[in-house]
């Protein structure tokens with residue numbers, strides 16, 4: 105049985121390795137010419153951590169994992185306005201937590217997948233037929249931009265938030281209006297930037313602390329890596345879901361003046377920066393025929409939920425396990441997987457929307473509330489409750505942590 109996966113991101117690589125181990129002949133089609141190197145530091149915890157453990161991929165990811173001692177919220181004059189101990193967060197996550205660069209998650213998963221899967225780079229899918237099931241003579245088929253065609257008994261659309269596979273499936277946009285691929289997106293009113301650059305002096309200054317800005321309508325953050333690299337992320341309020349080049353430059357410039365270290369990081373912006381509007385996928389049904397959507401294509405939660413990578417791995421583990429347990433009966437497996445997984449991701453999407461004012465305070469009252477909340481947080485006892493409110497049921501309860 106052949107499985108075709110569109111997209112070699114986290115949601116594409118995770119099912120590729122799992123299906124190959126279950127005996128599927130697995131091919132991944134990725135539009136980029138090589139591994140994607142853009143992106144920033146992600147906190148990896150929650151269901152993806154446990155799923156990576158079940159898949160046997162956790163050690164490949166941990167190899168690139170980083171640990172930070174605390175996050176410090178600093179104003180433009182360099183004064184610490186609030187802070188958060190990472191130890192207490194680690195405790196709230198039951199010890200199942202590390203930080204990792206987004207490209208390093210891909211790197212770890214590629215190493216885990218190894219030679220079990222054929223990964224075809226420079227393969228941009230432009231159209232597809234989702235196939236019919238159980239009709240064995242009707243495989244799913246895709247056509248690439250260069251005219252090549254591929255067919256398979258199972259097709260997974262893991263091609264991210266602007267998914268082409270999603271626009272080719274006869275699925276509804278969950279009641280949303282409009283046309284084009286982005287009709288499936290709920291725009292949250294922010295734009296995000298992220299990149300990695302080398303600056304040994306800045307990295308040494310930051311050390312094992314995460315620097316976050318105590319700022320209104322935008323939030324910048326810096327993490328150092330032990331090899332002298334630094335990763336920058338910035339989220340800024342923006343009502344336009346499709347800003348033009350000049351406006352994007354203007355949005356990027358809004359991080360200037362948030363402090364000398366941030367200014368230094370802005371000067372080091374590389375060409376391969378990650379940049380996108382902040383949105384969530386809203387898709388009425390994730391599957392049709394022999395095809396199913398996975399990861400951001402189906403259920404992007406947004407960087408405000410901080411769980412995109414974790415939910416990509418966890419969704420992949422659940423989908424492939426359900427396929428195995430249902431004897432590869434696609435109809436039953438797809439329906440059971442979607443029924444079990446949809447409530448989990450919808451809860452995370454709600455948490456992401458709730459968190460927006462906390463991550464990017466829109467006014468001075470919200471900023472002061474955030475300072476107060478952070479000062480009270482030690483995430484044990486009462487603050488484990490706060491953490492669970494922010495991240496939903498992806499964090500273990502006190503009883504689960506004790507186990």
Ligand SMILES: Cc1cc2nc3c(=O)[nH]c(=O)nc-3n(C[C@H](O)[C@H](O)[C@H](O)COP(=O)(O)OP(=O)(O)OC[C@H]3O[C@@H](n4cnc5c(N)ncnc54)[C@H](O)[C@@H]3O)c2cc1C
Pocket residue numbers: 110111112113114115116133134135136140141142143144145146206227228229230262263264265266267268269298378398399400401404406407412413416
């Ligand atoms: C370059 C990049 C950098 C990112 N950086 C961050 C970050 O720093 N922080 C953060 O929170 N999130 C980031 N994200 C989003 C984050 O990776 C996802 O939220 C999460 O990991 C879920 O991953 P995914 O595999 O579903 O989607 P994605 O990571 O978006 O992966 C989708 C993959 O599909 C490929 N693809 C798309 N269309 C086609 C097509 N038609 N044919 C073939 N291949 C296709 C893309 O090139 C991409 O490799 C980034 C995404 C990308 C692509």
